Structure formats: structure tokens, C-alpha cells
Amino acid sequence: MKLTPYEQSLLEGAEGRGVQKAMEIVVALGRIYGAEDLVEISSAQVAGVSYKNLGEAGLEFLSDWAAQGARVRVPTTLNPAGLDLHNWRQLGFDAAFAAKQQRVLEAFAAMGIPPSCTCTPYLVGNVPARGEHVAWAESSAVSFANSVLGARTNREGGPSALAAAIVGRTARYGLHLDVNRRAQLVVEVRCPVRSLSDFGVLGILVGQQARHRVPYLRGLDTTRLLNWPAGLDLLKTLGAAMAASGAVALYHVEGVTPESDEPDIIAPGAERITVTDLRAGYQALERGEQFALDLVWFGCPHASLAELEEIVRLLNGRRCKVPLWVTMARALRDEAARNGLLQRFEALGGHVVADTCLVVAPMQGLGFRCMATPCAKGAYYAPTHSGMAVHFSSPEACVEAAVTGRWIAEADEKVER
Ligand code: F3S
Numbered sequence: 001m002k003l004t005p006y007e008q009s010l011l012e013g014a015e016g017r018g019v020q021k022a023m024e025i026v027v028a029l030g031r032i033y034g035a036e037d038l039v040e041i042s043s044a045q046v047a048g049v050s051y052k053n054l055g056e057a058g059l060e061f062l063s064d065w066a067a068q069g070a071r072v073r074v075p076t077t078l079n080p081a082g083l084d085l086h087n088w089r090q091l092g093f094d095a096a097f098a099a100k101q102q103r104v105l106e107a108f109a110a111m112g113i114p115p116s117c118t119c120t121p122y123l124v125g126n127v128p129a130r131g132e133h134v135a136w137a138e139s140s141a142v143s144f145a146n147s148v149l150g151a152r153t154n155r156e157g158g159p160s161a162l163a164a165a166i167v168g169r170t171a172r173y174g175l176h177l178d179v180n181r182r183a184q185l186v187v188e189v190r191c192p193v194r195s196l197s198d199f200g201v202l203g204i205l206v207g208q209q210a211r212h213r214v215p216y217l218r219g220l221d222t223t224r225l226l227n228w229p230a231g232l233d234l235l236k237t238l239g240a241a242m243a244a245s246g247a248v249a250l251y252h253v254e255g256v257t258p259e260s261d262e263p264d265i266i267a268p269g270a271e272r273i274t275v276t277d278l279r280a281g282y283q284a285l286e287r288g289e290q291f292a293l294d295l296v297w298f299g300c301p302h303a304s305l306a307e308l309e310e311i312v313r314l315l316n317g318r319r320c321k322v323p324l325w326v327t328m329a330r331a332l333r334d335e336a337a338r339n340g341l342l343q344r345f346e347a348l349g350g351h352v353v354a355d356t357c358l359v360v361a362p363m364q365g366l367g368f369r370c371m372a373t374p375c376a377k378g379a380y381y382a383p384t385h386s387g388m389a390v391h392f393s394s395p396e397a398c399v400e401a402a403v404t405g406r407w408i409a410e411a412d413e414k415v416e417r
Pocket residue numbers: 079080119140240299300301302327356357358359360377378381
């Protein structure tokens with residue numbers, strides 16, 4: 001692999017052990033994947049932030065790296081932490097866990113990374129332009145950056161995204177190259193796909209078929225998807241679900257995503273499949289019958305202000321009987337507080353939980369056993385990652401469950417999707 005004299009000097013330790021270690025990781029990945037050289041990046045998104053996932057070994061690894069003088073040299077944002085950094089005590093999180101989480105964030109701060117703590121960095125100012133090379137971890141954010149923004153990133157792990165941020169470069173392979181951005185699977189969608197939960201279910205079904213391939217979706221309502229901010233929320237949900245059930249890091253939607261109309265975007269010999277029904281996906285995500293409902297969750301990926309506004313509209317002045325949590329970036333929570341939306345939501349018994357989510361937080365310790373959500377990625381992971389039973393349905397059905405305190409299976413039939 002070709003390195004410039006400057007890159008070679010970093011590899012030899014010219015800027016200290018912390019930078020040298022980062023360059024070793026970036027170069028090692030480049031060699032494994034056959035990269036010809038490195039490419040400069042404009043931003044990074046680092047995952048592996050929750051102490052629940054890092055544990056003591058991860059905390060020590062980060063603290064040592066920071067002590068070795070590692071500092072990021074491009075704007076860098078962080079994935080969700082294991083708890084709400086301001087409100088953890090009121091929400092019932094453990095003080096010992098909170099102290100460990102704080103030390104993780106101190107290590108990142110020492111490397112120059114502020115605690116943005118969100119999986120939607122593109123909603124809080126980290127918005128790479130089309131064609132820009134970046135190094136992002138967090139599969140849903142990777143999908144959004146590649147597919148909706150047209151930026152270029154591989155599906156980085158936590159350490160490799162951090163290493164790239166420290167040296168300002170990543171190895172040029174995979175989705176940094178035009179040839180790998182072509183679709184190898186064409187999906188003809190021949191059923192109505194309307195709500196947030198519909199798009200999530202479609203993503204789960206397509207991800208299972210696509211696995212690591214790039215899908216090209218046809219037949220979706222382009223007007224709905226191009227009508228932002230609601231369309232943005234549908235696209236982030238679709239991509240997050242494909243990245244969860246498969247390893248999809250890039251997708252194209254005909255007439256919607258920026259690279260979908262490029263010549264030859266569909267690779268010769270691409271497989272073709274048809275989706276005619278979403279019911280199997282809804283049934284697969286419904287794993288909640290054994291317990292009474294004790295939590296309703298929106299915000300996977302982290303919610304936008306438009307989603308919060310929509311939840312308040314669906315509540316229609318009614319108070320919640322079971323906790324209704326909306327997870328979102330702290331910067332957006334603060335904006336909601338400034339414009340009065342947060343107060344309208346809290347007056348109805350809702351909670352905006354910032355900095356974390358129900359998959360990376362230690363939910364077992366909070367006593368919740370069964371939740372309802374319209375977020376397909378959250379429903380897909382919550383049983384294994386948080387030990388919770390899950391009811392999955394439309395946003396309307398989930399808000400009804402929060403208001404009545406009961407999960408009504410027929411809610412799906414009552415609410416037109
Ligand atoms: Fe984000 Fe957590 Fe979902 S990190 S995409 S809210 S599982």
C-alpha cells in the first residue's frame with residue numbers, strides 16, 4: 001500500500017505513540033482489504049461509547065490511548081452512551097454505572113471529542129456532502145451517510161473510526177470506490193409502504209435478503225420520501241432496519257437517493273426479488289405476548305424534532321398511563337425545550353431521554369420487561385440486547401398503548417397503515 005512520506009512518518013511514531021497506534025490500525029485494515037492508498041476524511045462518527053458494551057477492558061483501552069497523546073484531527077461525533085447524562089438518577093440508573101460511563105466520556109473528551117452521544121449525527125451538524133470521504137461507525141448512521149447523503153464510508157468499528165479520526169485518513173477500499181457502490185440486488189416493492197413501522201419492516205425483509213449486498217429499491221412512494229422532514233425519518237428507519245437484519249451499508253431508492261440515477265448503478269447480473277406483503281415482517285418483530293406492557297419507546301434511530309411533534313399530535317391532549325420514552329440527541333432535546341415542544345410532551349406524561357437508547361442502556365437494571373415500539377431496529381435488537389419482550393406496530397398503535405396502558409393486538413387492524 002502506498003503511503004505519503006507524511007503518513008509513513010506517522011506510522012514510524014513521529015507524532016507519538018497514540019498517533020502511531022492509530023496509523024497502525026488504519027494501515028492494517030488497508031492491507032487486509034487490499035487498499036492501494038489512504039484517503040483524507042472530513043469527519044468521523046465513533047461507536048462503542050456505552051460502558052455496557054465497552055466494559056472495563058474497553059474503558060482502559062480508551063484511557064490508555066488518550067494518555068498516549070491521541071487527539072482527533074477532524075470533526076468527530078459520538079454514538080449514544082449507556083444513560084441520560086443529566087437525568088440518569090431520576091430514570092433509575094445505577095450510580096456505579098454512571099461513574100464508569102463518565103470516565104469513558106472523559107477519555108473521549110481528552111481526545112477532543114465532545115459528548116454528542118447520538119446515532120443521528122446528521123441531525124446535529126455532522127452532515128458530510130455528496131462524494132466526501134468519512135469514517136463512520138454505527139450501522140444506521142453509516143447507511144444514512146452513504147445512501148441519503150451520498151458520502152462515502154465503510155461500516156467502521158468503534159476503534160477503526162477512532163483511529164481514522166486521529167490520523168484524519170482511512171484506507172481507500174470498499175464503499176470509498178465507485179465500483180463497490182453499484183447495486184447487486186434489485187427489489188421491486190409491490191405493496192403499500194406508508195408508515196414509519198412499514199418502512200422499518202420493509203428494511204428488515206430486504207436486509208435479510210441483501211445481507212452484505214447493495215440493494216436498489218423500486219416501487220416506493222417517492223413523493224412521501226422526498227417530503228422532508230417526514231421523508232428523512234422514513235429513510236433513516238429503512239436504512240437502520242436493513243443494517244440490522246443484514247449488513248447493508250448502502251442502498252439506493254429509485255428517484256430518491258442521490259446516486260440512484262447514475263448510469264450503470266445496477267451491476268450486471270444483479271439478482272431481482274419482489275416484496276408483495278409486509279405481514280411476515282410484522283409477525284417476526286412481534287415478541288411481546290408473555291408480559292404486561294410497561295414501556296413504550298420511540299427514537300431508534302434517535303428521533304428528530306418532527307417525530308416528537310408527531311407523537312404529541314397523536315397523543316392529542318391525552319396523558320400516558322405507561323412511561324413513553326423518546327430517545328434523541330441532547331442538542332435536539334434542548335431545541336425542543338427552547339421552542340416549547342418538550343414542555344407540551346412532558347405535560348402529557350412523556351419523557352425525552354437524551355444521550356442513550358434502550359439497546360445500549362442497561363435496561364435489565366431498571367425493571368422493565370415488556371415494551372411497545374414502532375422502530376424496527378429497536379424491536380429487532382431489544383430482546384437479545386436488553387432482555388425485553390417487544391410489541392411491534394405502527395406509531396398510532398404504540399401511542400394508543402401508552403395512553404391506555406394496554407397492548408391491544410387488534411390495534412393494528414383499527415389503525416389504517
Ligand atoms: Fe441508535 Fe440505539 Fe437504535 S444506537 S439506531 S437508537 S439501537
